[in-house]
Amino acid sequence: MNNRIELYGANTGNSLRAAIALEEAGIAYTACSIDLYAQEHRGSTYLALNPAGKVPTLVDHGTTPALIINQSNAIIQYADSIAPGKLAPAHPGPARTRVIDRYFFFVTDVIAPSHAAFFLHQAGQDKAAAIIDLRVIDQLTYSESFLTAGFMAGEQFSMADISAFTIATAFRDRLDWKQLAQLSRWFESIEARPAVQRGLNAFKQF
């Protein structure tokens, strides 16, 4: 093991969100790729870390016993707690609260419904899925109004940009970018960040 922290994941939005958060927070970690196609996430070794058989999972060997986190958004919160100020203003107050507010907008009003639509597609319920996908696109379009100061929650990059970026990436072919000048500028600037690029490439091999 090279680092105290290991991040198990695959090339999926949830895993990439966690990897980008660790990269942006400047937290050293070892990326451990899980081959979903080979069902590695359903094998006993991985199930011992994440009984739900989902990615990502973070293991911090710096605690006794090792700390295991199974939710991508809890991993982001953990990264914020051990690298204060990198993913949100460190001190409680209006600026930090705005970051949390926008972060939860993307997590609960955009990412969660898009997961529901994914499962409806898988179940052959394409009409129902399309209705939810349209709602996701509406919400992403609405987020253009957040970009008055450059980032999703003000003048500084934050966890709100991470949650927004991974879901905007998933819908990038379906957004009307020509009508979304601010969102377009924001997306390009987030995508160009070196830490975001490293996060996007964390699990490239599968």
Ligand SMILES: N[C@@H](CCC(=O)N[C@@H](CS)C(=O)NCC(=O)O)C(=O)O
């Ligand atoms: N709420 C969890 C969701 C995790 C999740 O659904 N991961 C998907 C990939 S995006 C997965 O592992 N799918 C494999 C499977 O269900 O077989 C999180 O945010 O971490």
